[in-house]
Amino acid sequence: MHRSIHPTCTSTLVHYEEKVGKKFNMADFWPIHCKTTSSRTKRSTDEDEFVTQNILKAISQHTDVSDCNVIQIGAHNCLLSKEIASKCKSLLIFDCNKDFLSSNRTAVGEKANVKYCGDNVLQVDQPADSVNIVIIDEMLQYFDGKDMQALLERILTWLKKDGYFLCLESCHSIKESSDKSEGEKSSCRDFGFYHAAFQLVSIDSADSHFGLDVVFSQTLQYTQGEEVRKSPTLWMMIKDPISEQCNHGFKTFQEFLDSKQYSVTGILRYEKVFGRCFVSTGGLDTTKKFVAKLNIKPGEKVLDVGCGIGGSAFHMAQIYGAEVVGIDLSTNMILIAHQRCQEVNLTQKVHFEIADATKRHFEPCSFDVIYSRDTIIHIKDKLALFKKFYEWLKPGGRLLITDYCCSAGSHSDQFKSYTKQRGYIFLPVEKYGQELKEAGFQNIQSTDMTDHFIEILHNEKNKVHNMKKEFIQQFSVDDYNAIISGWEEKVQRCKYGDQKWGHFMAEKLAST
Ligand SMILES: C[S@@+](CC[C@H](N)C(=O)[O-])C[C@H]1O[C@@H](n2cnc3c(N)ncnc32)[C@H](O)[C@@H]1O
Structure with missing residues (x-):
């Protein structure tokens, strides 16, 4: 399988990055991130529960998870791992933060169908066309545009045809993002950035050209009492053959x-x-x-x-x-x-x-x-x-x-x-x-x-x-x-x- 980035892809994402402020490079970020859990400990148990229920609902609406090989990138949502592990055929959890991995192991317990990997997900290979579902829950925000592109390509390669990619992220408008202080920019991107990233990623295989097609994307509302505490976006995408011929010269019908x-x-x-x-x-x-x-x-x-x-x-x-x-x-x-x-x-x-x-x-x-x-x-x-x-x-x-x-x-x-x-x-x-x-x-x-x-x-x-x-x-x-x-x-x-x-x-x- 040969991988290729759409020629306009990186420049488009870089363009977005320039609008919202430069993000750190993954190579610089990852070693620091491995040592500290603080940047990913902001979510409460209730929030994890809310996210988990929404992801599980999306999966159960579209496929039978008991037949699925699943990859979860980021081990911080232990509840999600536990739920998926109890239902799926196999689960591989990536995280190079050792603390998250060990808490996750404790929460999930010894399970023959669950494996852990503490290496950088950008440097680990998986067989092509071997995975039914990939889940990333509030992790893409830590990748700069270039690394995100590389990660999405990997995910697309690992997924089987018709496999699902679920991604949860908090989004902000470009205006809001520009207003943030330097320190806050790490977690700020607008919806359009992710939309462009998902739309632009593509790979070539021997017999087809594949991309991610939208199944749905919705804004979830995490509320406490009357107050909306957070409104992350949940995307569900499917690995599909893409053909400009079928979409009037555009990669996807949505783009058309x-x-x-x-x-x-x-x-x-x-x-x-x-x-x-x-x-x-x-x-x-x-x-x-x-x-x-x-x-x-x-x-x-x-x-x-x-x-x-x-x-x-x-x-x-x-x-x-x-x-x-x-x-x-x-x-x-x-x-x-x-x-x-x-x-x-x-x-x-x-x-x-x-x-x-x-x-x-x-x-x-x-x-x-x-x-x-x-x-x-x-x-x-x-x-x-x-x-x-x-x-x-x-x-x-x-x-x-x-x-x-x-x-x-x-x-x-x-x-x-x-x-x-x-x-x-x-x-x-x-x-x-x-x-x-x-x-x-x-x-x-x-x-x-x-x-x-x-x-x-x-x-x-x-x-x-x-x-x-x-x-x-x-x-x-x-x-x-x-x-x-x-x-x-x-x-x-x-x-x-x-x-x-x-x-x-x-x-x-x-x-x-
Ligand atoms: C003529 S507009 C009608 C909009 C609306 N029903 C109204 O009456 O104002 C047709 C709509 O169908 C949407 N559409 C086309 N294909 C679709 C699909 N596969 N799934 C969901 N919506 C689709 C288009 O994006 C467009 O908004």
Whole structure:
């Protein structure tokens, strides 16, 4: 197996390092760190327990740990080691701090499936493709950009295909990081730094090029009483073959979304058209109308798949008292959703995750309602996704989807090139309904709402036209023209008969 760093990788991370302040080099840091435990003794037992439960939950949602070879980098969380050791096939724990290793040994007890290594993890080799799960709990902060890159490459090499990498870190905004004193900088990095590091790492093997694809990343809230004491981020990534061909010239589909259709400007431009917090057809108006059909009761759990910047989630929480989990693969969407959530003061009721709906798993029977607006068009294997929805819904659970669809039969060349350029995967409305049925859903209502869609498009285009000056001031003439022509083309595609707008409702019957 040959390892290679993405050419832009090191420079990107170094660029981040310069923004947040230079970190020490691992070669200088490690010998000092070996002698002292003080820099890693800040966490309480309760905090370790909280972190451990969240990591174990993520693992159990996605794989059977009893079949897994696990590596834990950093021995300070003894509780995590103890829990994993009691469940997994094998556990290898790295730490070159002898005190941590010996406390860990005492906590875990003599176990045939557990091994310890006190050497520098950057200098120890493991067989390639031999590990199912690697866990790093608040340790990456001690590595400078270059060493972190080297470590991530090693991890990627050790992991089997489809193996998971779990990483917990405290993140700060770049602004906050720059405000810290020299002494505090060691543990400060912004979310974007880690995001870039995970996205950029890649290795070549004989038959494939591998990278880390996001399964989810979420901000955990460690609270004591009313007070939020800490909000670390938990990432779960999967080792996947990466192919720029499959992702429209980008390493991952997430990168494609964040760089093209859902760049920050792209999102804000859409929001200007659809209304505050919305990036899909009809904004709050269609949301009010469709959500009313779901009969949501206070306290019910809703999953919003492809939640965008949160408009529907806020509506369901505010008006119906739902507890909403919003997932979206676009980092830009979720970062804006977090800001909007603070603005509307719904952080207790609405939680967002950057997550790929095709890779994320939840426990069966987790939700009363699954809701998805104009998102599944991005997903190829809709049947597999619908099967997951069915599993995640409680008996009696309801599903509501709107999505861009197509007519049955052949399509115009313009439509084909639009589909290709956007990477959309359309289904005819009837076929969509059939796939829901095949997934197990009942009482399916599939409705072609194209006429209503055209009406909304006209209204939205007029709205933008009427605020032309303001729109151009906030964005640009090109942005204005792109929206106007984009909306006209949507109407044309619908009138020509290629494009449809589908509305779907279905149930998982209570007796199943
Ligand atoms: C047109 S936007 C709709 C957003 C939101 N539902 C709304 O109505 O405002 C489509 C969303 O689907 C998200 N998306 C695409 N593929 C996804 C995937 N595999 N998992 C989760 N979200 C995805 C995109 O990032 C984008 O935010």
